[in-house]
Amino acid sequence: MKILVLNCGSSSIKYKLIEIDNESIIASGKIERIGMHDGILSHHPSGKEHIKKVMEILNHGKAIKIMVDTLLDPEHGVIKDKKEITAVGHRVVHGGEKFAKSSLITDEVKADIKDCFDLAPLHNHHNFSGIEAIEKILPGVPHVAVFDTSFHQTMPPHSYIYALPYAEYQKYGVRRYGFHGTSHRYVAQKAAELVKKPLNELKIITCHLGNGCSITAIDKSKSIDTSMGFTPLEGLVMGTRCGDLDPAIVIHLISRAGLPLTEIDAMLNKHSGLDGISGISNDMREIIQEVDNGNKRAQLALDIFTYRLKKYIAAYAGAMGGTDIIVFTAGIGENVPKVREQSCENLEFMGIKIDKNKNEQTIAKQGEISDSSSKVKIFCIPTNEELIIARDTAKIIKEREKPGV
Numbered sequence: 551m552k553i554l555v556l557n558c559g560s561s562s563i564k565y566k567l568i569e570i571d572n573e574s575i576i577a578s579g580k581i582e583r584i585g586m587h588d589g590i591l592s593h594h595p596s597g598k599e600h601i602k603k604v605m606e607i608l609n610h611g612k613a614i615k616i617m618v619d620t621l622l623d624p625e626h627g628v629i630k631d632k633k634e635i636t637a638v639g640h641r642v643v644h645g646g647e648k649f650a651k652s653s654l655i656t657d658e659v660k661a662d663i664k665d666c667f668d669l670a671p672l673h674n675h676h677n678f679s680g681i682e683a684i685e686k687i688l689p690g691v692p693h694v695a696v697f698d699t700s701f702h703q704t705m706p707p708h709s710y711i712y713a714l715p716y717a718e719y720q721k722y723g724v725r726r727y728g729f730h731g732t733s734h735r736y737v738a739q740k741a742a743e744l745v746k747k748p749l750n751e752l753k754i755i756t757c758h759l760g761n762g763c764s765i766t767a768i769d770k771s772k773s774i775d776t777s778m779g780f781t782p783l784e785g786l787v788m789g790t791r792c793g794d795l796d797p798a799i800v801i802h803l804i805s806r807a808g809l810p811l812t813e814i815d816a817m818l819n820k821h822s823g824l825d826g827i828s829g830i831s832n833d834m835r836e837i838i839q840e841v842d843n844g845n846k847r848a849q850l851a852l853d854i855f856t857y858r859l860k861k862y863i864a865a866y867a868g869a870m871g872g873t874d875i876i877v878f879t880a881g882i883g884e885n886v887p888k889v890r891e892q893s894c895e896n897l898e899f900m901g902i903k904i905d906k907n908k909n910e911q912t913i914a915k916q917g918e919i920s921d922s923s924s925k926v927k928i929f930c931i932p933t934n935e936e937l938i939i940a941r942d943t944a945k946i947i948k949e950r951e952k953p954g955v
């Protein structure tokens with residue numbers, strides 16, 4: 551069964567065609583600069599030459615057509631007929647309180663996704679455009695929405711309610727939702743496999759450290775707390791986002807500095823975090839390079855990043871009454887030993903101890919990085935959100951095909 555996985559952003563679409571029977575990737579690719587005259591298609595068919603083309607890609611509909619045509623291309627394609635695509639799995643960022651699980655996309659589900667536009671103004675309508683565009687090109691093919699927020703719907707009210715007047719939650723849905731759910735779910739499952747224990751007997755802390763960063767406390771298979779909140783701005787320090795902040799700073803910036811809301815929004819989301827502190831870059835590779843050159847602001851950015859992360863690790867261990875496993879994943883979590891080392895430093899009193907050699911050697915691959923004396927197992931696990939989307943999609947399609955369902 552071939553499942554096409556789509557992740558539609560504002561100006562880019564990432565895709566993967568997965569053979570779910572053996573979980574192999576048949577082709578993957580990316581379409582960037584949608585809306586521009588110099589759009590870029592990068593296509594990686596398995597066992598064939600990778601290609602990159604620059605062309606005009608004016609909207610999501612055109613981009614999706616180019617993607618499907620490329621999958622069917624006699625030279626670079628991997629399928630002979632559109633009918634070989636059994637189903638499409640879509641990453642949808644926000645499912646609000648409606649979606650605690652992945653869902654087959656129906657007209658009702660589409661209306662519910664639209665209802666969440668206000669909650670995720672930067673994401674949901676692009677995800678939605680992708681759904682509508684490919685429905686036209688692959689008529690009759692079932693579609694499944696896999697939400698970034700749904701894994702966190704198990705959080706108890708004391709985790710997700712802000713200490714604001716309760717009416718803000720009732721009237722406007724102002725609460726913590728959390729994001730990166732598919733990634734946290736994937737690496738937690740993988741960690742349970744690695745220690746050969748059922749997920750529902752483990753306390754796991756998963757650290758997704760990419761350009762966006764979040765950390766989740768997973769107690770007996772359920773997310774009980776996560777650092778991103780009403781939006782992905784809360785929590786850890788990120789590439790360009792500030793994470794946790796005294797909300798009075800926003801009031802100060804409006805009333806004293808006279809900044810307009812759009813400027814404050816851009817400051818908090820696009821010019822803060824590693825980039826804002828260092829004045830160098832949002833990319834951890836460049837921060838580390840400058841740390842090695844003795845740059846003090848780069849060092850400060852790294853120290854703030856890892857200190858915040860360490861506080862969250864300790865807090866989440868506290869929230870669960872301990873932890874059995876810590877996982878590092880995503881671009882920074884998988885590739886930067888210094889971040890893993892600094893964020894676990896001085897946590898030996900909690901049974902958390904990294905093996906420095908193993909840590910240095912574990913880059914862009916799966917591996918255990920804890921010391922043999924560490925009570926808590928520490929792993930680096932490359933994330934695979936697309937596989938979770940493909941698995942959920944296949945599961946829903948198979949259930950739908952069962953007689954009597």
Ligand code: AMP
Pocket residue numbers: 759760761762789832833834835880881882885886
């Ligand atoms: P992601 O959002 O998971 O793609 O992660 C993107 C971030 O991961 C980048 O902004 C970099 O800071 C970091 N990153 C990715 N690859 C590396 C690497 N090889 N070494 C250090 N940092 C990396």
